[in-house]
Amino acid sequence: MFKARAFSVALGPVKALHELSFDIDDGESVAIVGANAAGKSTLCACLLGVIPHLRPGHLTGLLLVGGIPTVLQDARAIGKRVGLILEDAEAQFVSLSVGEEVALTLAAHGRDISEKSVRAALRLFGVEGLFERHPRTLSEGEKRRVALAALGAATPQSMVLDDPTGALDESGRDSFGELVRRGRELGLTIAFSTHDMAVASRCAGRLVGLTGGSIVVDLPVTGSTIQRCSNAVFSDKLCEIDAPPEVRIPLRTNQTLVEGRGVTFAYRRTKRQVLNKLDIFLKAGDVLVVRGPNGSGKTTLLHLLAGLLSPSAGTVRVCGTPPREIPMERRSQICGFVFQNPEHQILMDQVEDELLSAFGTTGRRPHEYVQWLEWLANSLRIPHLHTDPHSASRGQKKVLAVATALMPLPSLLLLDEPELGLDPLQRGRVRRVVELLRDRCGIGVIATAHDSSILENLSGAQTLDLQKTER
Amino acid sequence: MRPFARTWLSRADPRVKLMWFLSVAFATLVPVGSFALPIGASVPAVAFLGGAHREAPRLSMVAAPVFLLVLAVGSVITDPGQGLWSLATLLTRWGAVIYGALFFSFATEAQEVHFLTRWTRLPNEIGIALCFAARTVPTTVEQLSGLVSALQLRGLLPFSLSLQGLRKVLPVLPDLILALLVSSVRRTEQMWVALEARGGWEGSPTFFFSRDLFASLLLLSHASTMAVIAGLNLTAGIWTNGRWLGW
Numbered sequence: 001m002f003k004a005r006a007f008s009v010a011l012g013p014v015k016a017l018h019e020l021s022f023d024i025d026d027g028e029s030v031a032i033v034g035a036n037a038a039g040k041s042t043l044c045a046c047l048l049g050v051i052p053h054l055r056p057g058h059l060t061g062l063l064l065v066g067g068i069p070t071v072l073q074d075a076r077a078i079g080k081r082v083g084l085i086l087e088d089a090e091a092q093f094v095s096l097s098v099g100e101e102v103a104l105t106l107a108a109h110g111r112d113i114s115e116k117s118v119r120a121a122l123r124l125f126g127v128e129g130l131f132e133r134h135p136r137t138l139s140e141g142e143k144r145r146v147a148l149a150a151l152g153a154a155t156p157q158s159m160v161l162d163d164p165t166g167a168l169d170e171s172g173r174d175s176f177g178e179l180v181r182r183g184r185e186l187g188l189t190i191a192f193s194t195h196d197m198a199v200a201s202r203c204a205g206r207l208v209g210l211t212g213g214s215i216v217v218d219l220p221v222t223g224s225t226i227q228r229c230s231n232a233v234f235s236d237k238l239c240e241i242d243a244p245p246e247v248r249i250p251l252r253t254n255q256t257l258v259e260g261r262g263v264t265f266a267y268r269r270t271k272r273q274v275l276n277k278l279d280i281f282l283k284a285g286d287v288l289v290v291r292g293p294n295g296s297g298k299t300t301l302l303h304l305l306a307g308l309l310s311p312s313a314g315t316v317r318v319c320g321t322p323p324r325e326i327p328m329e330r331r332s333q334i335c336g337f338v339f340q341n342p343e344h345q346i347l348m349d350q351v352e353d354e355l356l357s358a359f360g361t362t363g364r365r366p367h368e369y370v371q372w373l374e375w376l377a378n379s380l381r382i383p384h385l386h387t388d389p390h391s392a393s394r395g396q397k398k399v400l401a402v403a404t405a406l407m408p409l410p411s412l413l414l415l416d417e418p419e420l421g422l423d424p425l426q427r428g429r430v431r432r433v434v435e436l437l438r439d440r441c442g443i444g445v446i447a448t449a450h451d452s453s454i455l456e457n458l459s460g461a462q463t464l465d466l467q468k469t470e471r
Numbered sequence: 472m473r474p475f476a477r478t479w480l481s482r483a484d485p486r487v488k489l490m491w492f493l494s495v496a497f498a499t500l501v502p503v504g505s506f507a508l509p510i511g512a513s514v515p516a517v518a519f520l521g522g523a524h525r526e527a528p529r530l531s532m533v534a535a536p537v538f539l540l541v542l543a544v545g546s547v548i549t550d551p552g553q554g555l556w557s558l559a560t561l562l563t564r565w566g567a568v569i570y571g572a573l574f575f576s577f578a579t580e581a582q583e584v585h586f587l588t589r590w591t592r593l594p595n596e597i598g599i600a601l602c603f604a605a606r607t608v609p610t611t612v613e614q615l616s617g618l619v620s621a622l623q624l625r626g627l628l629p630f631s632l633s634l635q636g637l638r639k640v641l642p643v644l645p646d647l648i649l650a651l652l653v654s655s656v657r658r659t660e661q662m663w664v665a666l667e668a669r670g671g672w673e674g675s676p677t678f679f680f681s682r683d684l685f686a687s688l689l690l691l692s693h694a695s696t697m698a699v700i701a702g703l704n705l706t707a708g709i710w711t712n713g714r715w716l717g718w
Contacts, residue, residue, distance in 0.1 A: 048668050054664045054667055054668065055664065074667075075664075075667045080670035084668055084669065086665065086668075091665060092661075092665040094582055094662045094665055095582065307630055324631070328626040328627075328628075328639060329626055331623075331626035332624070332625050332626045335624070337624045339621075345621040347618070357625060358625055390657070
């Protein structure tokens with residue numbers, strides 16, 4: 001189905017893929033594994049014809065889809081045979097309701113698009129209740145489930161899936177495994193990218209490991225090859241992160257950062273209650289991991305703590321003040337927030353500007369923070385300061401969002417699924433930075449996660465489990 | 472079948488919606504010395520807007536007072552005869568085109584624009600431009616909340632707008648507008664890429680837009696009435712003294 005010979009891609013001055021040669025035969029399921037910015041998404045975009053037909057890129061060598069070079073068939077023609085899931089699920093939604101979105105995928109592959117079929121497709125991934133919702137109002141995991149449900153029902157000849165399990169909880173990953181298993185039975189060709197070796201080993205028959213745009217391993221899945229592949233693609237040792245530079249902020253101890261009593265929240269438009277009489281407390285230096293399945297209200301809770309939403313009942317105080325009453329100029333010093341989808345918070349067109357914009361109207365002069373910025377940039381390996389953050393990989397955008405939130409050294413850091421889109425090395429770096437800042441500066445952290453979080457292992461970390469409410 | 476998140480009217484065939492919008496725009500350009508034509512065009516546009524998209528009534532609520540204020544000021548500063556008449560006619564024509572465009576924009580999805588492009592066999596580049604034109608306002612409205620949240624968290628925007636907060640907002644307003652436009656354009660481009668990469672849409676119309684026959688018929692009849700009236704006015708000279716368009 002897919003065949004590459006000495007295939008290279010340059011995106012502007014950057015060589016994204018280098019001399020790739022591989023075959024993906026009909027009926028095969030292949031996991032493309034690699035660290036952040038290894039070239040996984042670029043390869044998926046090439047297999048779909050998005051590069052060079054819809055996004056610019058200089059291609060050399062040969063890449064065939066269905067026996068025809070991709071440069072000789074447009075993306076539309078490829079799209080009729082190859083189903084896709086983009087890395088950013090939101091970027092692929094074009095309809096105003098989930099039902100229409102699923103129907104669009106079904107129609108593109110010539111399937112029945114009656115309401116019954118659409119509902120049956122959604123049932124596959126347990127999201128039938130979202131039928132009439134606007135895709136933008138869904139959580140990241142729900143978006144991913146909807147996209148997978150549509151594809152599962154459409155059963156195209158082949159599928160190229162870019163990080164399909166990125167925001168999924170355990171049951172979602174199970175459903176994905178089932179989809180791949182069913183696809184194998186039907187003889188579908190499936191290529192998917194991931195940096196989760198557990199998913200790769202469970203769902204794929206073959207592993208293709210990418211590092212720096214080159215294939216470093218190409219092995220069938222067996223007990224020993226999984227570790228070999230993991231060692232090859234994540235070979236970069238987790239560097240020792242230096243202690244943060246001295247910043248003129250005293251260590252906060254025993255200060256109550258978050259105090260929420262009887263917090264209840266229901267969305268006004270849908271009347272859907274997502275939080276019910278929740279009590280939450282956090283002191284300086286504490287780490288709290290909020291766990292729950294997709295759609296259980298984890299993000300809503302963080303939005304309440306940040307002041308983006310107001311509780312329907314109950315009270316929330318951050319550093320002794322209701323979040324919405326914190327003065328504008330102190331807001332970024334008190335609370336740093338990392339969205340689940342970093343696309344939603346990257347505003348500037350240069351990495352450096354993005355980092356400095358975190359100071360808001362604090363009046364602090366950024367030159368006092370040069371050392372601090374350098375430390376964050378080195379510790380988290382954020383993209384070069386003078387590059388456009390929008391052109392970075394999703395993982396790089398995520399660490400940039402973390403660095404931006406940390407720039408003013410806030411008392412409280414709210415991380416909405418910090419692992420999402422990060423490879424194991426980057427996860428380790430984020431964990432270490434959070435640990436250092438907690439120990440040295442007394443920063444309090446609340447992070448959300450589906451099942452388990454990298455932050456759970458930090459000493460003294462607490463957990464809070466949320467249940468999904470009926471819709 | 473009950474429509475999904477949208478109303479019955481927005482589900483009309485996109486070709487009919489396009490014809491309706493073009494006829495409204497065309498009708499308001501015809502040199503008719505009365506309100507009849509632009510009002511005839513704008514009234515259904517305003518009525519349809521309310522049912523097209525949840526954000527549309529808000530826009531109408533903002534636009535209507537501005538429209539009335541300009542009309543009131545115009546009536547004071549111009550002569551009560553021809554000046555006011557001209558201004559009112561002009562504003563009514565603008566209103567008809569703006570409301571018509573907003574209706575088309577809010578009631579037409581990216582895949583419908585994609586379908587129209589394929590149907591008219593326009594090049595891809597023009598399709599993207601059309602998509603930008605049709606989707607910019609709704610996409611901007613969608614992007615606004617995310618962008619505002621990001622700025623609020625950085626302390627660049629207040630959570631609720633007060634006079635004091637407004638003073639602080641004004642310096643960042645140009646940056647906000649620029650960031651909003653950039654993110655809106657980026658999102659529209661993403662939509663187009665997603666549509667193309669998913670095989671686009673070249674097949675026969677489906678339940679997305681053709682199920683609601685009544686909506687299509689209503690729009691089509693309105694479009695044809697407007698087109699006939701505009702055509703009669705344009706060619707009035709031919710029927711009376713053999714002149715056409717004042718020539």
